[in-house]
Amino acid sequence: MKIVEVESVGKTYKLSNNDSPSYKNGLKSFFNSESKQVFNALTDVSFSINKGDKLGIIGNNGAGKSTLLKILSRITQPTKGNIYVRGKVASLLEVGTGFHPELSGRENIFLNGAILGMTKNEIKSQFDEIVDFAGPQIAQFLDTPVKRYSSGMYVRLGFAISAHLNPEILIVDEVLAVGDADFQKKSLGKMKEVAAQEKTILFVSHNLTAVQNLCNKTLHLENGKVKHFGETGAILNSYMAENQSRKLNHEFENFNDAPGNEIIRLKKAEIFPQLDPNIDYWTTQNSFTITFDFWSLLKSANLNISLHVFASTGECIFNIGSEIKVFESGIIATKIDIPGNFLNDGNYYISVMVVQDGSKVLYNFENLFEFEIADYRENTSWFGKWPGYVRPNFPINIVQLTKSN
Amino acid sequence: MIKSIKEVIAEKDLLFILAKRDITVRYKQTVLGILWAVIRPVATMFVFIFAFKQIPALSSTNKYPFQLILFSGILVWNYFANSFQAVSNSLLVNSNLISKVYFPRLIIAFSSIAVSLLDLLIGLVVYLILCIYFQYPITFNILYFPLVIIVISFFSIGLGLILGSFSIKYRDILQIIPIVVQYGFFVSPVVFTIDSLLNKSWFIYYLILNPIVGLIEISRYVLLEGYKSINLLQFLITLTSAFLCFIIGITIFNKRENSFVDHL
Structure with a gap:
């Protein structure tokens, strides 16, 4: 009824x-x-x-x-x-x-x-x-x-x-x-x-x-x-x-329209989560891939990129840099894989820096990506906010050591 | 209308607990507490005793202790005025409840007379003490007083519901209510008696338009031994008028009840 x-x-x-x-x-x-x-x-x-x-x-x-x-x-x-x-x-x-x-x-x-x-x-x-x-x-x-x-x-x-x-x-x-x-x-x-x-x-x-x-x-x-x-x-x-907030990709056809400065310009930036077949949105268990391609006009320069991930509060959660290599002028492509079960649920944004000789910042692409990761839990009775910025599922070994009667 | 009264009775637990809340809260954090219920009517009485001593013409009519005439009038008037104001303000005062929970809204109006009712009962005790002090006999007629109180309550609830229902949308009414009470005090026989008005041709309209006139007079009839009051026909007119006001009040309230929350 x-x-x-x-x-x-x-x-x-x-x-x-x-x-x-x-x-x-x-x-x-x-x-x-x-x-x-x-x-x-x-x-x-x-x-x-x-x-x-x-x-x-x-x-x-x-x-x-x-x-x-x-x-x-x-x-x-x-x-x-x-x-x-x-x-x-x-x-x-x-x-x-x-x-x-x-x-x-x-x-x-x-x-x-x-x-x-x-x-x-x-x-x-x-x-x-x-x-x-x-x-x-x-x-x-x-x-x-x-x-x-x-x-x-x-x-x-x-x-x-x-x-x-x-x-x-x-x-x-x-x-x-x-x-x-x-x-x-x-x-x-x-x-x-x-x-x-x-x-x-x-x-x-x-x-x-x-x-x-x-x-x-x-x-x-x-x-x-x-x-x-x-x-x-x-x-x-x-x-x-529909509602997950995303700014997930940028692509620019020619150098003149692209953001950047006189020597570094953004060609293409994309962040791509590997979603579950049954869930159409990005959850804590999904891994994701970031690609970042840029134009450089410098000849034979020692370049690397440095990636900062920020929480919505503005706090930097982690920073990773690539190895330093010599690049000629042209398009340089980077790709980073970030595993699932790593970032906790929440809103994040990412900035990418292009660095010369390991210390000189050529350009900082601020807030390149904004994205939201949804909570994912199975068989739980606790629905409050999961604390922390990261949520790794490191195995914990727990055993009964002694038994008292 | 019967249906809405039945709904109120079905939720009598809530009715009583809201009444108890108002009473408990009333004298919280006061030093004198419930004594204020004694002090207020006595103070009003003293003002008029003093005033009438200066203007002898007004106090000349009395065969009864002048103080008792004053006090009984003030007692009944205060009850009417306070309960009427409490009912008309009750919806706005309890707007936090109305906008968050459903229950028959009439309960709020009905429960809001509790404080005035308690004040009246305390005032009645003071009145009896005054009677003993002036060595004026108390008769069994006083047993009818509760019935008179019920009729007064019907009238004050009715009038309160009419003004209260409109005050939700038109807050102007809130400004009018104190004026009604102030004028009412002087156009009703609170500090005088109706002896000199009984023969006037317009007296009957006076009774119909202002039921509290008859109710004060009837109260004095049951409280004061040998008090000459309105006759039975005049009393029935008063009664009809008071009940009519109650019925109109409930009808208007029921009609507007559903839209209250949208105007709060």
């Missing part, structure tokens, strides 16, 4: 220059409601999911994800179309909705629980588990007003309450993107636990690793419309392939 059905739903917002109309255009708009600009947050969105489905909702900022969640959780009404939701819904659009800063942690558990739709008895019976899940620090300050909590404690308490909701349909918006790594691990673990039950989950996230591991279906929204809807693997594949 279809547990959630969305039929050609549209949501339009009226745009006026100021939301609360002044008496001038207020009176005008009062008498003719035609002349307003409208903004379509959602247009003709249709999909349906079955009981037990876990739906991931992905898309860029402004694609309409949050609007869709608000409509599904009845916070706002669609302008067009119909929605059928069959079952008890709990929606978590933020952590700790309705927490009152003056109230203690204990009082806020009851307040927030009631707001999220739990009865007083349900909260009472789960109270100890909630406090336990939130951690020892919360237990210690249970009777302190939450305005004295650190933001981490605030989030932990909020999530602990939501984790103990028991709805048939759970609507979650990005709440996992908060808290320290330890707590994220705990909360994603809880999500996975919930996902293993016969619950229906609708989950908006930018964390594609989490979507990939938690959701069997995915809805990709773009500009308020359904771009793709279907099995998670296929949708993520096309989404990543």
Whole structure:
């Protein structure tokens, strides 16, 4: 049976220059409601999911994800179309909705629980588990007003309450993107636990690793419309392939148009990942090849090239140089192979220098390539950011040394 | 309309916990705490005792302790004015909830009268102490007072819902509400009685347009032994008017409820 059905739903917002109309255009708009600009947050969105489905909702900022969640959780009404939701819904659009800063942690558990739709008895019976899940620090300050909590404690308490909701349909918006790594691990673990039950989950996230591991279906929204809807693997594949940011090749036919200076010009530069047959985007496990061809006008010069790989933060991750050799003027070609399972997921850029006599920089081609490497994990229960700039899979030998009975 | 009231009752846990929140938070970080609920009406009473001593004409009508007339009027008026304002502001005050979670929105409006209700009950205790102090008899009529409070609540919720519903889109309403309360204080028999108005030809319209007139008078009737008040027909008019306001309030609220979140 279809547990959630969305039929050609549209949501339009009226745009006026100021939301609360002044008496001038207020009176005008009062008498003719035609002349307003409208903004379509959602247009003709249709999909349906079955009981037990876990739906991931992905898309860029402004694609309409949050609007869709608000409509599904009845916070706002669609302008067009119909929605059928069959079952008890709990929606978590933020952590700790309705927490009152003056109230203690204990009082806020009851307040927030009631707001999220739990009865007083349900909260009472789960109270100890909630406090336990939130951690020892919360237990210690249970009777302190939450305005004295650190933001981490605030989030932990909020999530602990939501984790103990028991709805048939759970609507979650990005709440996992908060808290320290330890707590994220705990909360994603809880999500996975919930996902293993016969619950229906609708989950908006930018964390594609989490979507990939938690959701069997995915809805990709773009500009308020359904771009793709279907099995998670296929949708993520096309989404990543379209959205991976790349500046991967340059080629110049003649010397005069090419970037460089009077003696060194770029002929051709290309970075080429060896993708998996089943995955259309560049992941941490793929090896890649960089080719770099340039014109040199120098005769019998001792040249080499030096390649810098930077993280998006600007930090240089590594630098490698070629051997120094004597080259005549003409086109010089270089090729570098970089293995898979080496760079971690993230955004990178590469600069290439042409160097004379091992020390004199003839030209530095800055930001020659920009590329993104996507996360790849199998059979994992940890979806947080994998730390570090590199992710080598050096074998670790681990054995049991002694056994104690 | 019945349906929306039923929805509120179904979620009574939430209703009570929101009411409890408002009450708990009200006097947090004050030294005198709940005593403020006593001080405020008493202070208002003293202002008028002092004023009327200077203008003897106004205080001449009384067969009853003047202070009790003042205090009962202030008590009922404060309850009406505070609960009405709380209801009309409740949606904006709780906008963080409205934009993040769904539950019947009426709950917010209903729960917001809790603080004023508590203040009223404390004020009532002060009133009884005043009665003992002035050695004025307390009769069993006072047992009807809760019923009167219920009618007042219907009226203040109704009026609050009407203005509150429009205030989400037109924030001008927020500027109007204090003016309504200020004018209301003087056009209602809070610090005077209606003795001299009873025979006026327009008195009936006065009752219809301002149900709080009849409600204050009825309150005095049940609180003050031997107080001469409006007659039964006039009371029924007041009652009808108050309920009508409630029904209109709920109807407007239900109609506009769905668009609230888009204007917050």
